[in-house]
Amino acid sequence: MNKIKKASDSLTIMTNIVLPNETNSLRNLFGGELLAKMDRCASISAARHCKRRVVTASVNHVSFNHPIPEGGIVVLESKVSRAFSTSMEIYVDVWLDDVINEKKIHTNEGIYTFVAVDEYNKPVPIPQMEPETELEKVRFDAALRRKELSLILSGRMKATDSVELKKLFTEG
Ligand SMILES: CC(C)(COP(=O)(O)OP(=O)(O)OC[C@H]1O[C@@H](n2cnc3c(N)ncnc32)[C@H](O)[C@@H]1OP(=O)(O)O)[C@@H](O)C(=O)NCCC(=O)NCCS
Numbered sequence: 001m002n003k004i005k006k007a008s009d010s011l012t013i014m015t016n017i018v019l020p021n022e023t024n025s026l027r028n029l030f031g032g033e034l035l036a037k038m039d040r041c042a043s044i045s046a047a048r049h050c051k052r053r054v055v056t057a058s059v060n061h062v063s064f065n066h067p068i069p070e071g072g073i074v075v076l077e078s079k080v081s082r083a084f085s086t087s088m089e090i091y092v093d094v095w096l097d098d099v100i101n102e103k104k105i106h107t108n109e110g111i112y113t114f115v116a117v118d119e120y121n122k123p124v125p126i127p128q129m130e131p132e133t134e135l136e137k138v139r140f141d142a143a144l145r146r147k148e149l150s151l152i153l154s155g156r157m158k159a160t161d162s163v164e165l166k167k168l169f170t171e172g
Helices: 031-050 134-153 164-170
Strands: 012-017 053-064 073-083 087-098 103-117
Touching: 012 031, 031 053, 031 073, 031 087, 031 103, 053 134, 073 103, 073 134, 087 134, 103 134, 134 164
Parallel strands: none
Antiparallel strands: 012 073, 053 103, 073 087, 087 103
16 A cells, blocks of 8 residues: 555556547537546546545546547547545546557547545545656646645635645746
8 A cells, every 4th residue: 555656557548449429510529428438547547556446536627629530549548647645636648549641649638536435435545656757747746736726616625725826826
């Protein structure tokens, strides 16, 4: 339990092809279908990190930057970006793998919070995570700020109690 984990320990990659029943009227992947895939991928990363049952506590951010067409090959990659006491932040990156033109387009990203729970749905402690790559360090450093924002937006924290968010506005 006390072993410090790496982000790569939770790496999860899911590859799918977009089928007609998953598309919208423009024949692009329907947003809700993508959200479900991202949630699934993130939940596997969370479980791999803490080796526990996990639940989604919050979807902190999702961006849809590029449409994914019917027949497109979608690659989802998720990793824990920071572990707190019982909760962890998971980053999901989504790529369109254009194998014909040999291009990988970053189409989406999502940031999720998962909580490790016991059989009574009670939160339980999780191992800490140490970032290694530059990108992992950037995401790790900003995760506390995002946690505070998510807690404020869900009514679990008063804005006046935030530490990291305040720094954003007070430090030059
Ligand atoms: C998520 C859940 C287990 C939290 O339980 P709780 O009794 O409120 O627990 P706590 O208040 O102690 O919070 C546990 C952790 O989650 C974090 N958390 C809870 N809500 C959060 C939110 N909206 N954003 C970010 N973090 C959140 C807390 O900060 C705490 O983190 P820490 O221990 O790492 O500091 C509980 O709310 C739940 O079961 N929700 C339903 C989950 C679910 O069904 N999801 C799937 C379908 S949508």
